[in-house]
Amino acid sequence: MIDLEKVKNIELFENFTQQELESLFEKAHEMELREGEILFHEGEIGTEMYIVTSGEIEIYKELGVDEPKLLVSLPEGAFIGEMSLIDMSPRSAMIKASENNAVDMVVFSRDYIESVALNDINAVCKFMHNIIKISAGRSRMTTERLISSRQTLENINE
Helix, strand or coil: CCCCHHHHHHHHHCCCCCCHHHHCCCCCEEEEEECCCCCCCCCCCCEEEEEEECCHHHEEEECCCCCCCEEEEECCCEEEEHHHHHHHCCCCCCEEHHHCCCCEEEEHHHHHHHHHHCCCHHHHHHHHHHHHHHHHHHHHHHHHHHHHHHHHHHHHHH
């Protein structure tokens, strides 16, 4: 069983009741990546999202570049692959465990979330709402970075 005390400190679950956490994690799947192990490649189709419960993952751009380019490292508490629960589009980046540590994760598949919804729709609604809220914040931050990068390029070209 997943340590719910640890999970409830993750931003994605901070407003969940104990009962909602139990419903969501009752039969959730856990997995481990070894140091440097690749979880998935950019372009692969996925139906799962992952929540990092220990360790650090790295996100790389693979397609259209000579060598994979590290975009960001994400710590414990981060989640990835959430878009696949919604649209099952190809993965937008390669994900792997840091070379310095193994990574423990909880895996939520689309089918698993649908099965939880049959028993506790409120927990699933709260879960999806939190994903949307956090994703909107990520989108805003990306927009701000793009605007800043564009301004920098315009200043260089002047």
